[in-house]
């Protein structure tokens with residue numbers, strides 16, 4: 001099957017030579033071809049270029065994309081979409097003045113979601129999670145990372161990870177699984193943190209490895225959750241099972257989480273709302289991708305990741321949704337790029353780079369996804385007729401996607 005798109009108003013993120021990620025000033029470079037064609041064979045991109053060189057032979061189907069833009073699907077490298085129910089009552093509590101931390105200290109927050117998840121059957125949880133996955137694919141997401149961390153018992157963490165495994169089998173988008181047993185301390189381990197760390201290290205991890213349920217390991221390294229010392233312990237244990245770290249750091253406080261991630265060669269350090277100059281310095285000349293989650297800053301009314309400082313220091317930056325019930329109940333990457341432009345002063349070019357190739361890198365998928373490159377998987381977004389790609393972040397809240405193609409097939 002050879003599918004040809006013709007008269008594309010602009011084809012974005014074309015990389016003839018594959019790249020791993022873009023950083024610093026290069027984030028402001030978004031290579032495009034105006035009046036372009038794109039040729040797909042089965043699930044792969046096999047050719048693209050200017051319309052004047054458009055192939056005519058051996059084409060199964062042609063789609064005229066006059067007035068429309070094509071770009072790679074979003075790569076959402078940080079989500080928690082396997083969860084049960086919602087936390088809208090906490091949302092109202094926050095509107096009425098309670099803080100996120102006060103809610104968590106009262107048994108709400110992550111522990112509230114853990115209680116709900118523990119009481120939900122695997123089948124029911126799968127259905128809810130599948131619904132969210134379908135929703136984000138229609139919004140243009142073509143690769144996603146999903147974390148555990150709302151189980152917090154051996155059985156429930158395994159339940160979450162088995163659901164992610166099932167989603168991987170049943171859906172055509174690329175999914176990466178992250179084990180986040182150290183998301184919060186369960187109430188029964190209050191004042192017995194070491195016991196919970198032992199449970200993670202000696203019971204959860206071996207079983208997860210045995211069933212091959214995770215690609216990455218995560219810790220919520222934050223004041224009141226897990227210390228740098230705890231994080232070191234867990235990441236060391238994960239290393240024995242070849243689990244690469246991708247960690248939650250600097251959401252509310254800067255306690256050395258970034259440096260800990262760098263020391264353990266984390267693939268990414270995520271959140272980064274509170275960054276010191278030492279934190280930025282620590283990321284220089286490393287392979288660790290900083291990841292910003294503007295949906296969380298928006299929803300919790302906390303500072304936005306200082307994108308300008310990060311990029312202007314020569315570093316790369318990726319953008320992700322953090323889709324979860326407590327701090328970012330939205331998986332809409334289109335809203336994320338809008339927020340990055342509007343609230344973090346990123347340009348549309350920087351935001352698109354951050355949400356495609358850099359997001360792919362933050363999931364170890366930069367060789368398969370994140371750009372229009374020959375040989376890469378044919379996951380792309382076909383927009384409605386629009387004036388320019390800047391309209392994507394500009395028209396926040398408006399869905400400008402006409403179709404989403406995953407492995408060369410239209411989903412929408």
Ligand SMILES: N=CN[C@@H](CCC(=O)O)C(=O)O
Pocket residue numbers: 109110113220248251296322324325326327328
């Ligand atoms: N910060 C830690 N974990 C999630 C939110 C957890 C929750 O409130 O349920 C996050 O990335 O924001």
Ligand SMILES: [Zn+2]
Pocket residue numbers: 078079080248322324
């Ligand atoms: Zn998160």
